[in-house]
Amino acid sequence: MENQKFYYDNKIVKLFILATLVWGVVGILVGILAAAQLAFPVFNFGLEYTTFGRVRPLHTNAIIFAFVGNAIFAGVYYSMQKLLKTRMFSDKLSKIHFWGWQLIIVLAAVTLLAGITTSKEYAELEWPIDILITIIWVVFGWNMIGTLIVRRVQHIYAAIWWYLATFLGVAILHVVNSFELPISLFKSYSIYAGAQDAVVQWWYGHNAVAFFLTTPFLGLMYYYLPKAANRPIYSYKLSIIHFWSLIFLYMWAGPHHLLYQALPEWAQALGVTFSIMLIAPSWGGMINGLLTLRGAWDKVRDSAALKFLAVGVTAYGMSTFEGPMMSLKNVNQITHFTDWTIAHVHIGGMGWNGGLVFGMLYWLVPKLFKSKLFSEKLANIHFWMSTLAILLYAIPLYWAAVTQWLMWQEYTPEGLLAYPNFLETLTQIVPMYTVRVFAGLLFLGGFVIMVFNLAKTMKAGSFVNDEASEAPALVLAGKRNPVTETLHRWMERRAVRFSILTFIALAIGGAVEIIPMIFIKSNVPTLESVKPYTPLELEGRDIYVAEGCYVCHSQMVRPFRWETDRYGEYSKIGEFVYDHPFQWGSRRTGPDLARAGVIGGPMYKNAVWHFNHFMDPQKMNEESIMPNYAWLAVKDVDVTQTPKKIRAMQTLGVPYEEGYDEKAVDELMAQAQTISDDLKASGIELAPQKQMIALIAYLHKLGRDIMSENAAVTEEQGETAEQQAKEITLLDTPEDLEAGKKLFQANCVVCHGAEGKGIPPAFPSLVDDEWIKGNTPTDVFHSIAEGNVTKGMVPYKNMLSEKQITQLASYVLITLQEQNKQN
């Protein structure tokens, strides 16, 4: 048969490679910034645009969609053309795809830093960008399927199956998870609420890992690994089995992100069981990769590209064993809300995705530029830096996770929480966060060396935009001969049929989980006492979302005694029915806020406390790593949007009365005035229209409804009964004073400040000459032991021993007084 001449489009591959390198540096840099912010809060820079709540989503998006995304497209565009012996279907589509994707990335960076976010993890971008993503993704798919149709190869190879699954999977996930009702160009509400939103989001979130970070990379592995090693694929049959089982099973596993949370048991059980069943299909990919290297391990020793590929595949195997283990409920209670998950995703991200991308680039760039890699030695240095960085990243975070979890659930012999102050459990692990910064720098260093190495390689080589090749035209084979051709082999030459079957395999899992959550009432039992947000609370909630508070604060008390003792009653499904979107969070860098509004509960703080805390968290607690939010006291709530928001909520089924939108602004101002007045009584001037007022109103609403009727603490000014006073002698040994200092930092600095200067007038200074209840050792002992309940001073005699209280009193009267005199 006569050969047809055609040209491979190498230019598009080069563009995607360059974008990968640029966004890789940016993404890692932003990651290092985020890591530094957790170790040293000064790196939040005191600016609203650079707080951790905004920087962290930027890091995840930059790595996933910008760095990894461009790398996928580079790898796919190169290998698809080679595997199908044709140029990409349309140069125009390729170009739109490339530039459209870069536009999305830039828009993402700008909007996320500006606080424009949906708060759904890895799907934070607002609706106009969502639409743009959909369009560009369709362009990609169209180009891919067009290329399949004009192919010159009878059968489509395993790598292409994975590319197809990627396109279809991401399309389904993105569209279903992005249903939102726009309020303005920059704001929308998820159409799902509470537990439903959580199921949809984590079905998406988990499968974004599957279909953006796993399936395309398995496709890349199936091409670049055998090419770089020059070895045949170990088992064709295994390719088939693990492909179909993996894409089918993955879609069911999402609820493992919501174990022990406010979700029906059946949905949680699906998350657990399907995650466990995923081990073998995932490992199928790993062993098919590693066994392909059989007889080529000598090459692995000599080639950095193969080293990266081999370590990448191994990291994949580790991650996909760890993941299912983390999906067991008893393991999940350790790993969820701690740094374990963070370490887990970085083994996957830096090891598997990084390894494959680096391996691919070290092989592909010399190939494209018809030259040898500039320096194999530098590539090896990159390999060792990268591997070391992964260990240096993961080990401290695993350590941190277990430490913090153990501290959360430790009890004293009396049955009280050993570390009732959340901050103690965080302060303990902050040194690990410092180590992580160095791990990031090391990883970046290796990456920069790679960029240099590849740039040198490119410079030395010669690049051809259109690479000539030839192959005979494809004559489609006819009917299947059942004797000589297996069913699967037949499907491999029917690309459209193959795609349809893939789509069906993908759609089942999501449908089985999401449809019942939305349409079967009993899955979300309603609670009479749960009321919709007031307009002010709703505005406050939008600020909470925009600032990315959910990045560090969960709103989900799990049914563990050590959580209910710390935070209050565990969360119920029916509590979240008006939450568009849900705000359960996934990591507790700060304490859970689900019960922050329960007056008398352990998490309640009054408006004055919140004001001071937002203005300067470190002043209230030296070791806090929360950024300050002082601009919330400057910026106004945009009430022109409020009626629109109320109407949108009505559309989504929130039962505001008819015409409530017209009253909304008045009610908002009235409620804001009460908080403003409350602050004024303590000498704080904050105008009612300020954003901080709305945020305080929202925090005071959280978790309150099911604990209803204790809405207001009465202003009973009771005279506390006089106790017969017992004489106290101060303990002035250095050990006692040191113990007193620790106790002071754990219990007192929140209100009285690290230096005991207080926050006048609400919280009195302990170092001046004025004493409300006297300054003899006995008086101070008493003030601490008995507290002053109506003023907010907690009685500590049930939490601390007499000796501890004496130590505390000694620290206040000796050390603090001395320090104050010195200054």
Added chain:
Amino acid sequence: MSEEKIKHTEPEEHITDHDYDGIKELDNPPPRWIMLLFYITIGWAIIYAAYFFWLKEGDHQDAEYARKSEKHDQKYQIASLSADDLVAFTDEASLAEGKQIYTDMACMACHGLNGEGNAVGPNLTDTHWIHGCDIQSVFNVIKNGVPAKGMTAFKGQISDDKIQKVASYVLSLKGSNPANAKEPQGVECNN
């Protein structure tokens, strides 16, 4: 030449018509252990589902919480009481201590300084009770709370013998007729 060498160490067959840009595939079956692992995990999933849903053997999380919480309370019941010990104190010292606990735990925030009740909580001094008027009932309400109505559970905050004392104090308030008493709620109950 290396091709030759590989063929020697490798008895497996290339599948003849599989060649994709030079990538060949071998006709090996999947390693047996990976298939076995797959079947075992499927079996485990079925057993898991059966255990929790069809046989209903396993506790769902609400029940698990209740069970573990009870165990927790038992474990830390150092100063705790058996049912026989749960009697209402009437001696002055215990009642004075109970009163002190009443103040310390800020009971007056919802029940008034003298138990007269207020906008939030019911009057504790009349003969009407919502959740029972014997020492066991009052003890139980203080210990476990009535979360739906806003009554805090004090079990994580004070020990059982303190709860017993404050419950005794509350019962001793009956008929004290404080000022501003809230209207009766619940059912008439005398013991």
